[in-house]
Amino acid sequence: MIDFQAIEDQYALPLFPKRGITLVKGKNARLWDDKGNEYIDCMGGQGVVNIGHCNDKVAEAIARQAQQLITCTGSFYSDQRALLIKKLVDITPANLNKVFLCNSGAESVEGAIKFARLSTGKTEFICAMRSFHGRTMGALSATFNPKYREPFEPLIPGFHFVPYNNIEKVEEKINDKTAAVMLEMVQGEGGVHLGDADFFKQISRLCEEKNILLIIDEVQTGFCRTGKLFAIEHFNLQPDILCLAKAMAGGLPIGAVLCSDKIDVSFGSHGTTFGGNPLVAAAANAAIDFMIEENLAGQAAEKGNYFAEKFTKIELEKVREFRQIGLMIGIELKEKVQPYITALQEKGVLVIPAGATVLRLLPPLTINKEDLDKVIEKIAEVLS
């Protein structure tokens, strides 16, 4: 038998701490390794698999489109791209009426930064402490974690960081060079910290008043994860730019930047080779239709509350705080989480960390209650 792990260890750049198993198959909330072991997936491919692994509708759409047309540059019109951008405009706030399609979350943030600079002629951004917006140089400039930033400094100048949910600190940092405020609705990588309603209401007012753009990064919170199609709906927020990616195409790489009338860019100022290609657009169309037809937002809200109610009834000495919105769940421990993540994997449950002390769960929103029960049981077991 081919030793896949040895090959990756030898030839892949060692950027990911490996978890010791080789995944070969997935269906809905289950994954299998090459030895036939079965896992309940509460990582969801880092928040990608909202509609479940190998969703039938998406698999069919990919197979169909692969026979039809796979690539089509942005210079030509494309049926699937047209359907997708119309769909995105229809399901997001009314002020967002233009779309740029790209290939990842970081790329959507790069686009947002460039569009904000072009449209305002200004160069400074206000971001939050604990923010995560991606690993490319622009997105990294907006990302807080010094561990990710410092090896690559100097980054793009003009990015300021203020405590999340603190309107006064945002206000203090605004000057006549400020192009935009960029925020997540829930800080995912930063530890599952929820944004509060009042803060976002004030941010909205402040940006309007000072003529500053509001960029919301819903790469992780978008597409039903928090119990709404988009987390901005919790607070009726209307950003000027909305960044989307992760779950949008059922697992294929995609990103989108949605823009209001305030965004004004010209031919040639940005571009992409693969962005909005018909294959991925067809997958995204099928994925988004599935989310809406199955009321995945409602399912996420209901299952998230079910999990929270059941989990918080269990007395667990090691838990410092439980944070949850929809099926975006953070269990902050009083100690390092890594040993518990390993122990859970051995018991057939895959979870991810968010920082050193938070156990993060981003299961497929299609997961069933029996699997959620099992996840709760296993977490309680390893933490007892």
Ligand SMILES: *Cc1c(COP(=O)(O)O)cnc(C)c1O
């Ligand atoms: C994952 C993530 C990104 C980066 O997306 P990639 O596709 O990994 O480049 C950006 N913003 C947020 C909020 C994310 O969770």
